[in-house]
Amino acid sequence: MSRLEAKEIARTLGDGVDRAAAEAARRFAARAERERLVDVAYTEFDSPLGTGRIAATERGVVSIGLPNFAEPEFLEQLGRISPRILELPARLDGALRELDQYFEGQRHEFGLELDWGLVRPGFMSRVLHATAKLPYGATASYGEVAAEAGNPRAYRAAGTALGHNPIPIVVPCHRVLRAGGALGDYGGGPEMKAFLLRLEGALGEG
Amino acid sequence: MSANATAGAAQRPPFQQFLDTHGRPVLAFLRAMVGPHDAEDCFQETFIAALRAYERMDGAHPRAWVMTIARRKAIDHHRARARRPEPRDELPEIPATERTGGLGDLDGEIWAAVAELSEKQRAAVALRFAADLAYREIASALGCSEQAARRRVADGLAELRRNIDREEVTR
Numbered sequence: 507m508s509r510l511e512a513k514e515i516a517r518t519l520g521d522g523v524d525r526a527a528a529e530a531a532r533r534f535a536a537r538a539e540r541e542r543l544v545d546v547a548y549t550e551f552d553s554p555l556g557t558g559r560i561a562a563t564e565r566g567v568v569s570i571g572l573p574n575f576a577e578p579e580f581l582e583q584l585g586r587i588s589p590r591i592l593e594l595p596a597r598l599d600g601a602l603r604e605l606d607q608y609f610e611g612q613r614h615e616f617g618l619e620l621d622w623g624l625v626r627p628g629f630m631s632r633v634l635h636a637t638a639k640l641p642y643g644a645t646a647s648y649g650e651v652a653a654e655a656g657n658p659r660a661y662r663a664a665g666t667a668l669g670h671n672p673i674p675i676v677v678p679c680h681r682v683l684r685a686g687g688a689l690g691d692y693g694g695g696p697e698m699k700a701f702l703l704r705l706e707g708a709l710g711e712g
Numbered sequence: 713m714s715a716n717a718t719a720g721a722a723q724r725p726p727f728q729q730f731l732d733t734h735g736r737p738v739l740a741f742l743r744a745m746v747g748p749h750d751a752e753d754c755f756q757e758t759f760i761a762a763l764r765a766y767e768r769m770d771g772a773h774p775r776a777w778v779m780t781i782a783r784r785k786a787i788d789h790h791r792a793r794a795r796r797p798e799p800r801d802e803l804p805e806i807p808a809t810e811r812t813g814g815l816g817d818l819d820g821e822i823w824a825a826v827a828e829l830s831e832k833q834r835a836a837v838a839l840r841f842a843a844d845l846a847y848r849e850i851a852s853a854l855g856c857s858e859q860a861a862r863r864r865v866a867d868g869l870a871e872l873r874r875n876i877d878r879e880e881v882t883r
Contacts, residue, residue, distance in 0.1 A: 510822075510873050512841060518822040519744050519842035526748070527736040530755045534731070537756055543763050548728075581726045589724035589766060592731070 535592045545588035547597035548580075551605050555698055560605070562597055563587065566619030569672045572694030583672065587623055608675070611705060614642035616676045624672035632656060633667040640681045643706045647685045661685075669693055681708065724766055731759060734778045737843035741779060744826055744838035745786035754789050758782040775845065776852035783835055783853070790831075825875035833868035840865045 538544050546568065548561035556573030559580050568587065571580035584591050595602075600618070607613035625631050632655035639654075640646055646654075652664035668679040674694055680702040684690040692699035703709035724730075738758055742751035758781050762769070770777045826834060839850045851861040 510876055512869060514818070515822055515826075515837070515869075515872065516841040516844070518819045519826070519838070520740055520844075521819070522748075523736055523740045523743065523842075526743075526752070527739045530739055530752050531731055531735045533752070534756050534759045538760060538763055541760065543760070581729065585723070585726055589727055590763060591726035592728050 535594050536596065538592060539594055539597065543590060544592050544594060544597075545590040546584050547592060547594035548584065549593060549595040549598045549602070551598075551602050553605070553609055555701055560598055560601055561591075562601065563621045563623065565621035565623075567598075567601055567673060567676060568621040568623055570674055570676065572674055572698055574695045574698070575693075583624065605675070609705070614706075618676060620673060620676065626670075629655060629657065629660065629663060630667040630670065633664045634671055634673075634677050634679075637668065637671070637679050637682060638677045640678055642678075643708050645681045645683050645703070645708050648682055648690070649685060651682050665691065675702070678702075681706075724769065724771070727763060727766060730762070730766075730774065730778075734775060735759075737775070737845070738778055738782050740842040740844075741782055741838045742786060744842040745783070745834060746789050747823075747827070750789060754782065754785045757785045757788075761785070773849070773852050776849050779839060779843065779845070779849075779853040780855075786835075787831065821876050822872070825872045828875055829868055829871055833864060833871055836861065836864035837868035837872065 535544070539547065542564075546561050546563055548559055548569075550557050550559055552558075553573060558573050559569075559571040559575070559577065560567065561569040561571075561580075561584055569580070569584060571577075571583075581591060604613055604616050604618060608616070622631065622634075625634055633651055636651050636654035637646075648661040648664045648668075649658060651668070652658055652660045655664065657663070664682075668682055669691060671677055671679045671693065674680065680692060680694075680699045682690070689696060689699055689703075700709060735755075739751060739755050742754045742758070745751070746754055758778065761781050762778055765781075826837065829837060835854065836850065839845045839853055840847075845853070847858050847861050847865070850865065851858040854861055854864070856864070
């Protein structure tokens, strides 16, 4: 017979590996979760403005990446908690359901446990906790949120804190506007902020 | 995880990224080592062990590090199989149905011949031709010099060719 070529061996041994590897990786992630080795689980979610990402620790939802936030940056942020990060949709089933309902206008309040681990303690934490209390359809100014956090004059610092909100939508920083009613900045982009406010009926169709 | 562990270890990429990068070559390596059917179990054992030991990973050679774990899991697998009261005469035996996967002809002969190699030669051949590692990485995974790694792969390939020729003759 003709001499057996090395590339023939490589072809034979590599046949079907791609599909098997994807399946094996999924089963591995499920087993790692059962053995409680996963510090942070994440998955993708669909929104009317594109695909976002959501992550949870065993305590609760720790981060939401809006569609304009690329996956490497999202993962880098999660890396501040732990490197034991795996794509694991099962842990986020409940959160995905609530997000779907929210985007369909069917849900006005989230019942999710939250992990504030990516929020710096102090003023930032107080600003975001105050923001978490803003009801669906309502808005507040940066100054009002700053006052609620204990420092009425720190509206700029409040804006910075909101810009670093790791759990947008569920901690509704989109409900915080400029004093004159202008939208102001939003980490998820101005279109997303306008879309969310319109969805909640807090902004005219204009 | 304690703050000390974080400070002591170099920054690790998210484990998902590690899995995406090394999952395919590890599975390809293990299929050559223990056969396609049992490779999945060894794959789980390998990455569970890697996840547990992630802080202790050799950050400079992640691929060699995970392949070293995978090779150990393949050896454990053969030992466990040998201890079982099944009629198995040799350690590296892979059932014919598993190694051929229903494929005939040359594919089946290649799987059979790989299974007949010694563990050392099979590991070298699997790292080179299944996992597609460079000789530098193979040397690091096998704990030998690059020159020795080249020799082991070449010897394994020669042995494979002899085995397949012999099977050809016996037909």
